[in-house]
Amino acid sequence: MQVHVALGSNLGDRESHLRRALGDIADLEGVSMLVCSSLYETAPMGPQDQPDYINAVCRFDYRGTARALMGRLQSIEREHGRLANGRRWGERPLDLDIILFGEQIIDEPDLSVPHPGLSERSFVLWPLAELDENLTVPGGRGQGKSVVQLQQQCPRLGIQRLPGGALSVE
Numbered sequence: 001m002q003v004h005v006a007l008g009s010n011l012g013d014r015e016s017h018l019r020r021a022l023g024d025i026a027d028l029e030g031v032s033m034l035v036c037s038s039l040y041e042t043a044p045m046g047p048q049d050q051p052d053y054i055n056a057v058c059r060f061d062y063r064g065t066a067r068a069l070m071g072r073l074q075s076i077e078r079e080h081g082r083l084a085n086g087r088r089w090g091e092r093p094l095d096l097d098i099i100l101f102g103e104q105i106i107d108e109p110d111l112s113v114p115h116p117g118l119s120e121r122s123f124v125l126w127p128l129a130e131l132d133e134n135l136t137v138p139g140g141r142g143q144g145k146s147v148v149q150l151q152q153q154c155p156r157l158g159i160q161r162l163p164g165g166a167l168s169v170e
Contacts, residue, residue: 001063003060003101004098005025007055008054009054009092018094021080033060036166037056037128041160041162042055042123045123055124058167077094120154134146
């Protein structure tokens with residue numbers, strides 16, 4: 001199953017958090033063929049009284065369920081100091097979200113795939129398009145649209161690609 005996961009950080013050494021998290025994901029059982037986009041910097045989506053984010057998207061093949069992967073990603077977030085009781089859309093050392101899980105559409109109280117905010121988030125669409133601009137998003141508001149089509153409908157909102165090219169595993 002081909003999976004896309006969004007990575008974000010706006011506390012501490014943001015780039016280091018993302019690099020280490022990418023290595024943690026690569027080490028998960030069932031993960032292979034991992035590649036990652038470049039890093040992008042954006043203003044926070046939620047409360048503006050917090051530092052800017054650095055974001056990326058990684059793609060990999062995965063043998064397992066979306067629920068199992070979500071649990072593993074949440075463990076990685078906690079290892080990086082993320083607290084479960086933080087404010088909504090608040091600052092965090094690491095945020096990992098399953099954006100796409102193959103062609104699956106999952107609508108459960110605590111797991112929605114494709115990610116419900118995908119079509120409105122430049123910080124996901126730009127790195128996702130870098131990985132595969134022809135990717136079609138199943139279901140939801142992006143049903144049947146390519147990532148580039150969604151990108152064209154999404155305000156850029158100050159997203160900037162950082163120099164250095166694609167993020168790689170440490």
